[in-house]
Amino acid sequence: MRAEPGSGAARRALGALLLLAMVIGAFGLWIGVPAAVLWGLGKLIGNATEHLILGLLAVPLAMVLFGLLLASLNAAYLRVIGAPSPDSDGEDEWRPRLRGPLDRIVGVSAVIALIAFLVWMFFGDTRTGSVPPW
DSSP, rough: EEEEOOOEEEHHHHHHHHHHHHHHHHHIIIHHHHHHHHHHHHHHHHHHHHHHHHHHHHHHHHHHHHHHHHEEEHHHHHHHHOOOOOTTTOOOOOOOOOOHHHHHHHHHHHHHHHHHHHHIIIIIITTTTOOOOO
């Protein structure tokens, strides 16, 4: 369960950098990826109906692909800290896999992003005569 000998400050720094990348990436998953996909579709497509339909397909697909990138960062983090591999014991029985910090990071970032969205939705634009988002 411990990291191999020779691990030192460089390993801890790399682990911290991977954690930071996962935290930033988790917020990007909920905010940046959908915004970037919808912006890109808006530049490519002029028809609002096509934009909506393609957005409904492209945003979840882009989020899944970005989630795979986050999962690879999580696996790299687990290798850097020296966490045991779930297949290293050689047993054939089913056991829960070691998940790492990504599960908690994505969950917390989803709650924070949802709260931020609701605050923006209800209190964000207070200009007179503005059209509400709904």
